[in-house]
Amino acid sequence: MNKFYSNGKLLLTGEYVVLDGAMALALPTTYGQSLNVESINEPKVVWQSFDKNGNIWFESEFIIHHDEIINQVKTGSAESEQLLQILNAVKQINPLFFNYEKGFHISTKLDFPKNWGLGSSSTLINNIAKWTKVDAYKLLKLTFGGSGYDIACAQHNQPITYQVKNDKRIIKGINFNPKFSDYLYFVYLNKKQNSREGIAYYRDNVSTTKEAISEISDITLKIIDCTSLNEFESLINRHEQIIASLTKQETVKDVLFKNFKGSIKSLGAWGGDFVLITSRENPSNYFKSKGFDIIIPYENIILNHKKKPY
Known part of the structure; x- marks a missing residue:
């Protein structure tokens, strides 16, 4: 076999x-x-x-x-x-x-x-x-x-x-082990997003600018080197704003979790699958109260993750 x-x-x-x-x-x-x-x-x-x-x-x-x-x-x-x-x-x-x-x-x-x-x-x-x-x-x-x-x-x-x-x-391959990973979680949005439909929507409706591509690439590099949770949150918030503007969609935080204290970022095609959230305290009660029961800590889902002191 x-x-x-x-x-x-x-x-x-x-x-x-x-x-x-x-x-x-x-x-x-x-x-x-x-x-x-x-x-x-x-x-x-x-x-x-x-x-x-x-x-x-x-x-x-x-x-x-x-x-x-x-x-x-x-x-x-x-x-x-x-x-x-x-x-x-x-x-x-x-x-x-x-x-x-x-x-x-x-x-x-x-x-x-x-x-x-x-x-x-x-x-x-x-x-x-x-x-x-x-x-x-x-x-x-x-x-x-x-x-x-x-x-x-x-x-x-x-x-x-x-x-x-x-x-x-x-x-x-990069060394990406955020010091603040204890404050990062992945929440499942209770539905699977069709990637091909997301790509088709993007191709049919979005005109990407060189400036947006450059800024997203810059955000990627800054996130890799980021050592502060506050900075990380600022970077992913800006990323959400850019993609929302390009695709003419509302961010997942605005749609579902407007009163959540931390930051929330879509992963992949918007509208389903997992989102990344930041929270300085256990966020389970908040998301479960809204019907989202699958909340996974960063270290439990990311391969080869090694904790660093924060």
């Missing part, structure tokens, strides 16, 4: 504008997804996906033909059609990988709830790419699209800066 694993992701800075060349700060998470592969003697792919509790949430079978992989079930689910697209994209990149003399039994397992938006798609893409020996970024481009920062997180075990310039990715 071959086993593969990829990290989940959170995008701390650069949402939307990373698509246009801004430098983003991205954080691999302690949560991710595994993929196990067993060879079988039939020309088909038998697929089972397990949730974090070990329950099957998706399964399907695909017949392997010489020129393409064809879904065995003609009226497949949306997930089945999506997986079929990925497998055929693999065959497009690496035509020799799937032959019609043998097949595979595949099982995947998430170690986070699949509606959390931590990268169920990007971890799947990266795992499949590792298994089939194709370029994960090419596979992403042929399937889900996006900037690729989530693939970079899947492949790195430490925080990174991520930037695309002249169609080239610039990825740097």
Whole structure:
């Protein structure tokens, strides 16, 4: 059996504008997804996906033909059609990988709830790419699209800066361990945000300026070097203002948490998944009173986090 694993992701800075060349700060998470592969003697792919509790949430079978992989079930689910697209994209990149003399039994397992938006798609893409020996970024481009920062997180075990310039990715592992991390939390907004819809909205409605891209990149660098919680809050507040102005959307704090004392920053496409909050006292009661029960301390979700005295 071959086993593969990829990290989940959170995008701390650069949402939307990373698509246009801004430098983003991205954080691999302690949560991710595994993929196990067993060879079988039939020309088909038998697929089972397990949730974090070990329950099957998706399964399907695909017949392997010489020129393409064809879904065995003609009226497949949306997930089945999506997986079929990925497998055929693999065959497009690496035509020799799937032959019609043998097949595979595949099982995947998430170690986070699949509606959390931590990268169920990007971890799947990266795992499949590792298994089939194709370029994960090419596979992403042929399937889900996006900037690729989530693939970079899947492949790195430490925080990174991520930037695309002249169609080239610039990825740097960095030492990002905020001294004030005890005052940072991630709150789940009770709904999964569709990244592709967010990208489509941005492409159709936003004209990004060079000044905005430059300022977001500057904020990213300042956040990396930041040693003060007050400064950090000022930086993420300014970041929220810039993105709100570009996308003509209200900030999540204005929409949901106007009377919260700390700062709140959206992560990734606005409107769902997780937000980052700052709070000098335990914020659980405030958010639970508003119906948001998943509040995770920074150190419990960010991979390779090492506490520093503050």
